[in-house]
Amino acid sequence: MKGAGIDSNQARITADRVGKWFGEVIAVNNCTLTVGTGVVGLLGANGAGKSTLFKMLAGLIEPSHGTVRVFGRRLRDDVGWYRRVGFCPESDALPDWMTGREFLELMLRLMGFEKAETNRRVDYWLQRFELEAAANRRLGGYSKGMRQKIKLAQAMAHDPDVIFLDEPLNGMDPVSRKQSIDLVRELGEQGRTVLVSSHILPEVESMTSNIILIDRGRVLAEGAVAEIRDKIPEHPTTVALASSAPRALAGFLIGREHVVGVQVDQENRVVVSTDHAVAFYRALPGWLLDNGLVVDEIVTLDDSLEAVFQYLTER
């Protein structure tokens, strides 16, 4: 990250005063970044410019001004360097007519892998994301969470050194979230560069301690999460959990550590107030697994990031 003591030899991703306009709308404004190895979270509210910045870094769109480099190269010109880059887009678009296996096969064959190696990798990644049973089903019939997993698999299956993950946990159930978070941390520990975007602070916080905050196309703050969290005004975070047995879940959660309030709303969701969102998110999958409870979806109702933005922009 910028200012994190990374010299130009260690930098894998650089953006120098990069900007992007769409007509009169400024999506990204004068961003300068240097990212070395490890996991870095790119945080910002919806529409902050995260996806546009990702697309510029991955060579999918041209900056209106400034330069972006990965391994010191412009990926758009040096396409061979995509062998060392993985990209998981935010968009849900997939070739729905293909099966999960065919999709991964094509992605790996286009990377230049031979058939035997392709098959080995496809099997490994299908198993890693628990998609073996759905391997021969068309992507059009995949759930949102399964689509996220197959997008992640195609971004990682060729062992890239730099991985861009744009909102990778969207639509995943709590168990898959935990597995994906563990995987991202593992990639960082292996010395790879993982730039991961999200609009949920606790989500990113569970993957890394290094973050870049972006708002309205500008880099607002960067550094260790703890430093930025210190600036958040103290108030509980509210999370809604969708479950087929909301009352049982609510009864279970009352009195748990970091849970300061529980109620069931009109949509039959369990609304939980927590005084420590990160600890709550970390503990939740274990509680659910140990007690046979099922949660279909988690939604953060008051985005604590808003408080950070408010604080920082008012400074």
Added chain:
Amino acid sequence: MTPATNAADQSLKDVSPQRSVPAAAWLAWYSLREMIRRRRLVALTLICLLPVLMVLAIRIWFSQAGVTAQMMLASLSHDVFIPFLIPVVALFVGVPAIGEQVDDGTIVFTWTRPVRRRAIYLGRLLAAQAVSALVLSFSLALCFVVMVSQGAGVLTWEFIRLYLQTVLIIILGAFTYAALFAAVGTFFKKPIPPALMYAVGWESLVTNIPARVQELSLRFHLQNLITRPTESPKSLPGLLGALLSTAFHREPVPKAESVAVLVGVMLVAAFLGVWLFRRKEIAK
């Protein structure tokens, strides 16, 4: 990550782009499979049954009117396939072949592979051309079967030669129109109206202008390649056909010139399409 690999291995990783020919071949194969599963292809195949019904109707109602199988085949290709079916099929297969993937965002997965954009474009284009040619050839093959079912006498060497010649002309037409419409689909945000304006407006208008202006249409050059039987018609439908042919008669140009024009347009359209595609940005 995948077993037996780690970050240290990556420093040795090859960073050369994939060779364009095998990459384009892979993409063509997968794209072909995608395109033949599209619903619009079912609709196009149904439209392509139109000439088969026409041949059947002529066989049933005008079997004694002196319309030979050769005349029927030449008229079908000249008046149905070339002015109508080839442009329509190539338009609805060629226009979305590349542009649609950029619009829906699925192109991102091929753009982030070590494959040059020209290979991606040419792979998709080749699939669109093959699908168009397959649908049209299938229709012509059915027409051939209906004509041959008249009796063994129909199956002369001249007729078989005319059929094979027509298949080649249709394939050339499908390849040329598909290349042109794929470039249109890459350039325009809403490509169907301009493509239709070209196929229905420009081609019809220019083809019916006398003198050399008519040479500015693909239709003219495709029709110029058709060998029409010279025998005089002995019946009313045959006479009508001959009259129509005379009314729309154009000065022919050498066939080699027409082939050169069609191949030239295909190559220029493909080159232009690649050039546009390299500048394309992801929409979603």
